[in-house]
Amino acid sequence: MAILDGQLDSRRFQTTVRWTLVVALWALLMSMASGQSGISNYVELVHKRNVLVDVNMKLKIENQLLEEKIGLLKTNSNEQVRFLKEEFGLVQPGEYVYRFEPEKKNGSSKPKNSKPATTDAGKSKNPNG
Numbered sequence: 340m341a342i343l344d345g346q347l348d349s350r351r352f353q354t355t356v357r358w359t360l361v362v363a364l365w366a367l368l369m370s371m372a373s374g375q376s377g378i379s380n381y382v383e384l385v386h387k388r389n390v391l392v393d394v395n396m397k398l399k400i401e402n403q404l405l406e407e408k409i410g411l412l413k414t415n416s417n418e419q420v421r422f423l424k425e426e427f428g429l430v431q432p433g434e435y436v437y438r439f440e441p442e443k444k445n446g447s448s449k450p451k452n453s454k455p456a457t458t459d460a461g462k463s464k465n466p467n468g
Contacts, residue, residue, distance in 0.1 A: 373379070411418045423429040430436055 370377075412422055420429070428436065
């Protein structure tokens with residue numbers, strides 16, 4: 340045997356060793372590229388993490404804006420009235436509400452007539468004028 344005799348220079352042995360290394364490296368790369376610990380799964384997880392970081396940043400900004408709005412609503416009466424009007428449709432005596440609906444694509448939408456929510460009789464009772 341060439342290996343036992345110390346003759347590692349034979350052409351056949353070098354070819355066998357090269358092919359063994361190629362197959363071993365190929366098997367190693369395939370095991371790294373597939374499965375839960377594979378490269379493709381790693382890339383997918385990095386992408387998901389980046390998406391979650393973006394969502395988290397947007398939520399932090401939204402929370403900060405909501406905290407500022409809550410602070411204004413707790414301290415500013417004009418802001419409270421504006422919020423009630425915008426969010427809940429609050430109508431004070433003597434005020435009228437006009438609602439505009441977006442036009443439909445076929446153009447068959449007609450504006451609805453809105454009636455006053457209150458009468459002018461209650462205007463004198465309004466402390467805000």
